[in-house]
Amino acid sequence: MGAHGHPEGPTLPMNRIAWAVLVPLALATLVGLVLLWPSSSPPPAQAPAQEFQGVVLALQAEECTGEQGGPPSSCGTVTARISTPDGDREIEAPLSSGPSAPDLSVGDDVIVAVSESPDGPIYGVVDHQRGSELVLVLVALSLALVAFGRWRGLSALVGLAITFGVLFVFIVPSVIAGSSPVLVALVGASLITLSVLYLTHGISLPTTVAVLGTMSALALTAALSELTVGLLHLTGTTDDISTAVATTYGIDTRGLLVASIIIGSVGVLDDVTVTQAATVTEISRANPAYGVGQLFGAAARVGRSHIASVVNTVVLAYAGSSLPLLVLVVANNDSVVKVATTQLIAQEVARSAVATLGLIAAVPLTTGLAALATRSAKADVEDAEPMSEPA
Known part of the structure; x- marks a missing residue:
């Protein structure tokens, strides 16, 4: 393909390839949803006290x-x-x-x-x-999102509702019912990605590229999670809550740890992949003569800066959730080496490290797909124009 995007001989448009990959992924997600859907709620381990x-x-x-x-x-x-x-x-x-x-x-x-x-x-x-106070907080959030984002803000709220719905209607009940936490997390993460990204950013080629980039990075994150948890001999049982989950419901806490890493990575991956796909689209519009390599190089530079800030966000998010633990460690004056090798700390290090590796991989994956898709779309404007609106 030439620098100006003219096809050199017969070309299969990238958007067709993207949909050819995406449709089977969507069907696999639907099949997984049906097979793993909890058939019934598990009985409580003991009669709860009346409240x-x-x-x-x-x-x-x-x-x-x-x-x-x-x-x-x-x-x-x-x-x-x-x-x-x-x-x-x-x-x-x-x-x-x-x-x-x-x-x-x-x-x-x-x-x-x-x-x-x-x-x-x-x-x-x-x-x-706290019901009325929580409603007040949520109403304030909703009004702020709609006032600033308008229709995008409203779609973001619907996407947030979908995410909570998937978590509390499918993921958690399926894990309690005895399904594999890792498989449930992958299906749930795929469902969230497919529904929320298209709802929030519209059906477009950049969104499709972002979905494919997110799916690829999630698969890599899942594989790295399994490898890291096995390498560090982590059991996922580090406190009273995880112990109660294992003993009361017989849930595999090691699998639950891997599942938590997968689910925790979805939101940040979506952010990175959507940004990269949109960046390639805008660079292509500003520089129509750019080829695939030039688009990839320019967008990758933006991605490196984005990753540098997002990685810090991931680490701070995990540190914030573990702040009481960090306070206890410092107060006890334990050595850093001694503390870092304990399962409690090693588990959080594994979360941060694996999530970061998935984010790093998402940048070249999504950027490369977006560069190929953008150039291929320009090679056949009439065929790709309905899908080439920016997210």
Whole structure:
């Protein structure tokens, strides 16, 4: 193909090749969705305590001393009115103490748990109600997105709803039902990529290239995750929550760790691949004489700068989620080498490293596909024009 995009002999347009690859991927995702869809909800491991909504009516606090000479803490009782199927009733519960205990004031909306004992029901205030506050936060986010992004902001909100739907309707129930966490994560990540990218950026050749780049990088991320987790002998069981997941539901925590790396990489990969595909499109418009190599080189330079900032974002995101752990490590004055080799830290290092490798691979993969697609589309404008609108 010449520098000006004229075909040299018969050419199979790149957009046809892209769709020829994308359609089987979409069908495979659909088949995986059907095969892995949870047939029924698993029974709970034990009967959960009843919980009721209530409001704090009064507090009677008194100072008490912790066991074995511990620091003083707050003791006493809390009086609350709870709403039950049999009507409202007033109850008294111990005033909880400790770091995780809710900080209560008169008038607070709370959640009260009730458990049965031989001496009668036992009540405990376990948490605050946050429904109205969460709705307020989500409404503020939605208004800001729509006000700034308009239709794109609205489509982003719909895409966010789809992502949460896939997570809580398919991925989590399927894992609990006993399906392979890695297979479920791959199918779920593919479904999110296909639906959200096309919804947010429209059906276009750049979006199709971004989808293919994301899928390729996800496959590489999955393979690297399996390799790294095996190489470091990680089990995925590092705290009480992961232990409870394994013992209560029999879930493979090692597979769950790999699945979490795959799912955690999707959002950042989407960002990188969409940016690279759009960059190639804009460079091609600004420089119609550029060939595939020139388009790749120019867009790759942009990708290198993008990766440098995104990698920092990935590491900070994992560090932020593990900040209590980092505080504990520093407070104990443990050596860096000793701490880094523990499974708890090694697991987070593996997450960051594998996600970063997937991001790095996504740049040349997507940039190369976009450069080929753009030049091939220009070779047959009439055939590719309906799909060549920028994302």
